[in-house]
Every structure is written in structure tokens, then in C-alpha cells.
Amino acid sequence: MTISDSEAGVRLALRTPASVDIFTRILTHGPIGRIDVGRQTGLSQAAVTKAVAPLLAEGIVTADAERPVRATGPAAGRPVQPLRVVPDALLVLGIKVNVDEVIGVATGMTAKVRWSAHRTIADSRPETVVDTVCAVAAELIALLGADAGRLAGVGVAVSGDVDSASGVVRDSPLLGWHGVDLAAPLRARLGLPVLIDNDVRALTIAEHWFGAGIDSGSFAIVTIGSGIGCGLYLNGDVVSGSHGVAGELGHLPLASMEAVCVCGRRGCVEAVASSGAVLRAVRDAAGAPQLTIGDAARLARSGDEAAIAAFDRAGRAIGAALAVVANLTGPDTVLVAGEGMQEFELYERCIREEFTAHAFGAAADCVLITRAHTFDDWARGAAASLIRAVVRQELHRI
Amino acid sequence: MTISDSEAGVRLALRTPASVDIFTRILTHGPIGRIDVGRQTGLSQAAVTKAVAPLLAEGIVTADAERPVRATGPAAGRPVQPLRVVPDALLVLGIKVNVDEVIGVATGMTAKVRWSAHRTIADSRPETVVDTVCAVAAELIALLGADAGRLAGVGVAVSGDVDSASGVVRDSPLLGWHGVDLAAPLRARLGLPVLIDNDVRALTIAEHWFGAGIDSGSFAIVTIGSGIGCGLYLNGDVVSGSHGVAGELGHLPLASMEAVCVCGRRGCVEAVASSGAVLRAVRDAAGAPQLTIGDAARLARSGDEAAIAAFDRAGRAIGAALAVVANLTGPDTVLVAGEGMQEFELYERCIREEFTAHAFGAAADCVLITRAHTFDDWARGAAASLIRAVVRQELHRI
Numbered sequence: 123m124t125i126s127d128s129e130a131g132v133r134l135a136l137r138t139p140a141s142v143d144i145f146t147r148i149l150t151h152g153p154i155g156r157i158d159v160g161r162q163t164g165l166s167q168a169a170v171t172k173a174v175a176p177l178l179a180e181g182i183v184t185a186d187a188e189r190p191v192r193a194t195g196p197a198a199g200r201p202v203q204p205l206r207v208v209p210d211a212l213l214v215l216g217i218k219v220n221v222d223e224v225i226g227v228a229t230g231m232t233a234k235v236r237w238s239a240h241r242t243i244a245d246s247r248p249e250t251v252v253d254t255v256c257a258v259a260a261e262l263i264a265l266l267g268a269d270a271g272r273l274a275g276v277g278v279a280v281s282g283d284v285d286s287a288s289g290v291v292r293d294s295p296l297l298g299w300h301g302v303d304l305a306a307p308l309r310a311r312l313g314l315p316v317l318i319d320n321d322v323r324a325l326t327i328a329e330h331w332f333g334a335g336i337d338s339g340s341f342a343i344v345t346i347g348s349g350i351g352c353g354l355y356l357n358g359d360v361v362s363g364s365h366g367v368a369g370e371l372g373h374l375p376l377a378s379m380e381a382v383c384v385c386g387r388r389g390c391v392e393a394v395a396s397s398g399a400v401l402r403a404v405r406d407a408a409g410a411p412q413l414t415i416g417d418a419a420r421l422a423r424s425g426d427e428a429a430i431a432a433f434d435r436a437g438r439a440i441g442a443a444l445a446v447v448a449n450l451t452g453p454d455t456v457l458v459a460g461e462g463m464q465e466f467e468l469y470e471r472c473i474r475e476e477f478t479a480h481a482f483g484a485a486a487d488c489v490l491i492t493r494a495h496t497f498d499d500w501a502r503g504a505a506a507s508l509i510r511a512v513v514r515q516e517l518h519r520i
Numbered sequence: 521m522t523i524s525d526s527e528a529g530v531r532l533a534l535r536t537p538a539s540v541d542i543f544t545r546i547l548t549h550g551p552i553g554r555i556d557v558g559r560q561t562g563l564s565q566a567a568v569t570k571a572v573a574p575l576l577a578e579g580i581v582t583a584d585a586e587r588p589v590r591a592t593g594p595a596a597g598r599p600v601q602p603l604r605v606v607p608d609a610l611l612v613l614g615i616k617v618n619v620d621e622v623i624g625v626a627t628g629m630t631a632k633v634r635w636s637a638h639r640t641i642a643d644s645r646p647e648t649v650v651d652t653v654c655a656v657a658a659e660l661i662a663l664l665g666a667d668a669g670r671l672a673g674v675g676v677a678v679s680g681d682v683d684s685a686s687g688v689v690r691d692s693p694l695l696g697w698h699g700v701d702l703a704a705p706l707r708a709r710l711g712l713p714v715l716i717d718n719d720v721r722a723l724t725i726a727e728h729w730f731g732a733g734i735d736s737g738s739f740a741i742v743t744i745g746s747g748i749g750c751g752l753y754l755n756g757d758v759v760s761g762s763h764g765v766a767g768e769l770g771h772l773p774l775a776s777m778e779a780v781c782v783c784g785r786r787g788c789v790e791a792v793a794s795s796g797a798v799l800r801a802v803r804d805a806a807g808a809p810q811l812t813i814g815d816a817a818r819l820a821r822s823g824d825e826a827a828i829a830a831f832d833r834a835g836r837a838i839g840a841a842l843a844v845v846a847n848l849t850g851p852d853t854v855l856v857a858g859e860g861m862q863e864f865e866l867y868e869r870c871i872r873e874e875f876t877a878h879a880f881g882a883a884a885d886c887v888l889i890t891r892a893h894t895f896d897d898w899a900r901g902a903a904a905s906l907i908r909a910v911v912r913q914e915l916h917r918i
Binding site: 164339364369376484 | 754759
């Protein structure tokens with residue numbers, strides 16, 4: 123195994139599926155003893171030793187002699203020198219494109235943020251976005267200084283139907299894009315491998331490798347905010363959808379058929395539960411078209427009935443949607459996150475009531491975790507998606 | 521590789537994950553050339569040759585010298601002797617427990633039905649069901665004659681929340697069972713390995729290995745009848761649910777909240793779309809509590825407005841449920857089956873209208889297949905579930 127920089131973008135040369143599995147286990151579960159790596163990957167100790175030796179020699183992986191842990195299982199009690207990945211052996215950039223902003227982070231292999239950079243955009247035309255992504259990347263590269271030589275590539279997260287293999291954003295209603303090749307111009311200008319991914323899928327990868335989903339066999343992330351999204355991790359991988367569409371929780375017909383969604387359909391969860399839908403309802407009731415979502419939340423907290431009703435209606439749709447995820451896919455853990463979490467206490471009662479009313483049998487046993495979530499988390503998701511592609515040797519195949 | 525009958529139940533001793541993959545590919549895709557087996561499993565030709573040699577020697581797999589096919593891909597044009605599994609090298613029983621009937625089939629390794637047997641039951645108490653399953657199994661074993669010595673085990677399919685690892689039916693509302701250990705008494709009386717599985721999950725395995733899902737990367741089966749069920753195959757396996765619950769399409773809150781389900785919840789799909797719900801609506805409207813589902817269908821076909829409305833309402837709930845499956849999990853293929861398919865033309869228009877109205881973007885591109893379905897198919901599902909456990913070496917671990 124070697125790091126090769128014969129092409130643009132430093133890469134890991136993990137040559138066999140077994141070495142990819144072993145490295146992934148050390149990356150996501152380190153520090154971890156060799157015996158546990160073998161047990162958890164189902165590979166022999168010989169295979170682990172063979173895969174780890176060159177990683178140790180090249181400084182990608184380190185054995186923490188100063189931090190011995192006790193082995194678990196049959197070899198319990200024997201002190202071991204646990205393996206872990208050297209976080210900064212490779213670096214990546216993760217960038218999230220919003221409708222009004224481009225957010226970037228620079229991270230090491232474990233998706234820990236070292237630097238971040240934000241730029242607002244006046245419009246979301248593809249040219250504007252490409253220019254701004256390049257400017258944010260340049261800013262992060264400058265912050266990395268000499269370390270930028272260890273960059274493996276740039277992950278970019280966009281909402282909508284994204285074809286990662288071709289780098290084309292097939293359809294992004296939020297950005298107003300149809301068939302936009304985002305990867306090609308970015309690769310040309312940045313001189314680095316570029317991976318475009320759906321934002322919720324990228325976030326799911328981040329949570330699976332480095333977050334709430336790390337030891338979960340099956341989990342779901344539900345994001346509440348300007349859209350209602352869902353990432354599913356089932357049977358060992360993120361659910362991508364055979365036609366590029368999956369996790370479209372915001373467009374399940376769980377709301378009243380009188381509610382018309384921005385997508386044009388009736389009864390979508392987003393039609394009552396997106397921050398925009400809540401805001402519209404509060405503005406209409408108050409006759410105050412200038413209210414912000416912060417104003418709407420303040421009204422609800424101060425007891426305004428129309429504002430409370432708008433958040434309740436959103437919470438009921440979200441709660442029903444969570445029950446659908448549980449009844450249909452049976453995750454052990456559901457993480458509710460997104461920028462809407464700032465007002466979560468306004469949704470929470472109705473979310474939980476509706477979930478409880480419709481979760482079927484043992485599906486109700488799934489653990490609901492709620493978590494504040496920053497815009498940087500989306501960019502970190504893009505970084506995690508790129509890290510996974512680097513480890514799985516997929517980046518230079520795209 | 522050997523067939524061992526040192527314990528009850530003939531078994532395949534596939535010793536490595538690679539040999540399991542190779543055998544599975546030959547079983548599900550045979551006749552198939554060695555080169556294609558290697559290409560499709562991602563294993564080397566040497567690995568294929570090594571795994572296949574003992575299978576050929578023992579007559580589990582055969583090379584069809586008399587049926588050469590042309591290789592595909594890089595070796596295109598070269599005649600090859602395709603490999604296939606000898607269907608009757610191992611035999612299995614598959615048994616479906618209904619609320620009023622036990623249905624059994626005897627099949628070979630490719631789940632092709634050789635014999636079937638049915639018995640009605642007066643009640644669905646566990647003792648009655650165990651007695652009847654044993655009687656049906658005995659009838660099938662008698663029909664197999666000397667071949668019964670090649671039986672690998674008995675698969676039993678039950679609706680509800682089933683823990684296959686322990687053989688316990690945790691919760692089956694249809695049978696009125698809670699925490700019933702079905703495997704232990706059957707193993708004791710039959711002297712064969714027994715695998716209990718959820719009926720829809722078993723059907724999904726059958727379709728994935730031997731049916732509509734054979735070359736599908738992700739597919740869903742939706743069953744219409746006395747219940748509305750769903751089996752999902754995603755990321756290389758059936759979705760089982762971390763708490764044993766998944767695919768509960770019948771209990772998604774997509775119907776009017778005025779509709780009360782047999783499970784006690786409001787708004788469930790089954791509350792308007794099960795054959796029982798349709799029948800109740802037609803009976804109530806006609807003031808004729810003795811009507812059968814066949815009578816209800818005849819009324820709808822003859823233009824009775826209340827009967828048509830009942831089937832329409834069912835169709836709309838099922839169509840919305842199909843859109844939920846597509847939007848959330850993005851399968852390439854959805855197979856609609858079940859005993860309700862006999863009246864499918866009465867549901868179809870509303871199913872398709874509602875699916876089209878709510879399928880999001882490219883999720884609408886999934887292929888909807890409809891198929892008539894017999895009760896034997898459920899028993900065949902139980903057989904397929906057992907075959908898979910035999911191949912994956914899971915049966916004697918349970």
C-alpha cells in the first residue's frame with residue numbers, strides 16, 4: 123500500500139477488498155486492537171497483519187504504544203497497542219452549496235474540521251456556484267498552507283437528484299438546476315478529484331462513518347429545515363435509489379391534500395412542515411409578510427395560537443413521516459437534525475405524539491436522537507463522502 | 521464440499537464466503553459459464569475452479585456438455601459448458617400458516633414445486649398449528665418417498681413479527697399469537713432443521729433468488745389481500761428491521777384518520793385497503809352482512825356505486841403506499857402480488873393515478889409489475905427462505 127501522487131490528488135492504494143475493510147474498520151473504530159479488527163471484519167489475523175504492515179510503515183496508520191487498551195472477547199485482558207489512522211495523513215475539502223451561500227471545510231481522514239470558510243452568493247446560477255466553490259476552495263487551500271499537498275480531493279454536496287458517477291446534478295428544484303455538469307468545470311479549475319453527492323446522502327455517510335450511526339446496523343437521518351430530507355443506511359450501505367431518488371421524506375403524501383407543495387404536488391410533508399411552509403402560514407395568519415422564521419418562533423413561544431398551530435401542523439406531518447420510516451425500514455436509530463432544530467421544542471410534542479400513534483409494534487422501539495446541527499455539518503458530510511470514495515478506491519474511477 | 525447427514529437434515533458444506541457466493545450465483549443464474557460466475561461474483565477464475573470442482577464431483581452442480589452456450593463479455597463467442605445446480609440434489613419443505621389453513625410444498629434447490637398439500641384448521645391455536653404443520657409435512661414426506669432422505673429442512677412462514685434466530689413468533693395479530701416458540705416443537709416432532717420466517721420476507725427471498733427480482737439491484741414486493749404487506753430488497757439483502765419490523769406498508773398512516781384499523785390505529789392503509797375493509801364497506805352500503813369478497817367484486821363490476829367507491833378508496837391508499845415505497849427507497853422494480861390480484865382491475869386505475877400523483881421525480885421510473893399469485897406461492901417463499909439459510913450455512917447455527 124502506498125500513497126501515490128502521480129496524478130492530481132493524493133490517494134490510498136488499498137489493493138484488495140480485505141485491505142479496504144481493514145482500513146475502514148481502523149478509520150471508523152480506531153483506536154482498535156488487531157484482534158478486534160480481525161473479529162469485526164471476519165478476516166484472519168494473518169490478513170490483518172499483512173494489510174496493516176505497509177500502512178504502519180508509511181505512517182497512514184499508527185500503533186499507540188503509549189495508549190495500550192485491554193483486548194475484549196476471547197483474548198480479554200491482554201494489553202494491546204491499538205491501531206488508529208493518522209488523521210492528517212490525507213486531507214480533504216468538503217463543500218456544501220446552498221441557494222444563497224457556499225460553505226466549505228477542510229478536514230483530515232476522520233472528518234474532523236480543521237478550517238471552514240463561507241461565502242454568500244447573489245444567485246445560484248451554475249457559473250456563480252462554480253466560481254464561488256473555487257473561491258472557497260482557494261481560501262481553504264491557503265489556510266492549509268504546505269499541508270495542501272496532502273489533499274486527496276474535493277467533495278461537493280448539493281440538494282436534489284445527483285448522479286455521482288457522472289458528476290451531473292440531474293435535478294435540483296432548490297437551485298433551479300436541471301442536468302448541470304458540476305464536476306467537470308470544478309475538476310478543470312481545481313486540478314483535484316471532485317465528487318458531487320446529494321447532500322443528505324453525504325450527511326448519512328458522515329454519520330455512519332464518524333457520527334451517530336457508527337455502531338448502528340440500520341439507521342435513518344431526518345433533516346428538518348428549508349426542506350425535509352431523509353438518509354437511510356440499511357444492509358451495510360446508504361440507500362441511493364436505483365434512479366437516484368431515495369429518502370424523499372419531504373414528498374410523502376402525509377399532509378392534507380389541500381396543502382400544495384413547492385414541487386407542485388399535493389399533500390407533501392414539506393407543504394406544511396418546511397420552514398418556508400411554517401413561515402407562510404404564520405405570515406398569512408398575522409397579516410405580516412415581512413416576518414422571519416425567528417419572528418414566527420417568538421410568536422409561538424409567546425402563545426400566539428396561529429403560530430402554535432402552524433408549528434403543530436408541521437410537527438404532526440414530521441411525526442407521521444418518522445413513523446413511516448420506522449414501519450417501512452425498521453432502523454434501530456433515527457437522528458433528527460437540520461437547521462430547523464433551533465425551533466425543535468415547538469415541533470417536538472406533536473412529532474412524538476404522531477410518531478407514537480402510528481409506529482407499528484416493535485418499530486416504535488427505534489431510538490429517536492435529536493441534535494442541533496450547523497451548516498458546517500453539511501460541508502463535513504461532503505468531506506465524509508469524499509473520504510469514503512478515497513478509501514473505497516472509487517474516486518479515480520469516476 | 522460435502523453433503524453431510526451426520527445431523528438431521530442433509531446440508532451443503534460450503535466452507536468459505538467465496539464458495540457460498542459462487543454456489544449462489546450458479547443456483548440463481550444457472551446455466552451460467554465459469555467466466556461469467558467469476559465476473560459476476562468479482563472472484564478469480566482460480567477461486568471459481570477450486571469451489572466448483574468438489575460440487576461437480578459430488579453431483580450438486582453439473583456442467584451441461586449437451587447445452588453449450590456462448591460466453592459473453594471479453595471471451596465472447598467461445599462455447600462454454602454452463603454450470604447449473606442439480607435441482608433435486610437437496611430437497612426442502614416450505615409451509616405457510618394461514619389463519620384458517622396450512623399450505624405446504626416440497627421443492628428442490630431452485631424452489632420449483634414438486635408436491636403440494638393443504639389442510640384447513642378449525643382454529644389457529646399454536647397446538648393446532650403445530651399438529652397441522654406436522655400432518656402436512658408428513659403428507660409431503662410420504663409423497664417424496666425415498667427422496668425424503670435428501671431433505672435439508674422445513675421452512676415455515678407466518679405473518680407478523682418473527683424472530684428467525686430464536687424461532688419465536690413475537691407478535692402475529694392475524695393469528696392472535698404473542699411470544700409463541702414455533703420452531704422448538706416442530707424440530708422435536710419432525711426431526712429436521714426448522715426455520716421460521718415472516719411470510720413477506722420469505723416471499724421477498726423467493727422473488728430475489730428465483731423470481732422477478734433476480735437481476736434487480738433493489739426491489740419491493742407489495743402484497744394485496746387480507747393484509748397489505750411489503751418486502752424490500754436493498755443493498756444486497758432483504759430489509760429485516762432492527763426490531764423485527766419492516767415493510768409494514770399496511771400500517772402507514774395514508775388513509776383517512778376516520779378509518780380505524782384492526783390493529784387499533786387510525787388511518788392505516790389496511791383500514792381501507794385490506795380485502796376485509798373493502799368487504800365491510802360494501803356489506804355496510806348494501807345492508808348485506810353475508811356478502812363475500814367475490815360478491816363485492818361482482819357488484820363493483822356490475823356498476824354498483826358503493827362497491828366501486830370501496831375498491832377506489834382501497835386503490836388510492838395502495839397507490840399512495842406504492843409512492844411512499846418509491847420516494848423513500850427508490851427500488852428499480854415493484855412487484856404487486858397477493859390474493860387480492862384476482863380483483864386487481866377494480867383497484868388498478870386508482871392505484872396508478874395515486875402513484876403518479878405522488879411519485880417524486882425519477883422515483884416514478886420504477887417498473888410496476890403485477891402478477892397473479894396463489895397461496896402456494898407463500899409456501900414456496902418459506903421453501904426459498906430455508907434454501908437460502910442452507911446455502912448461507914445459517915441453518916445449523918440457529
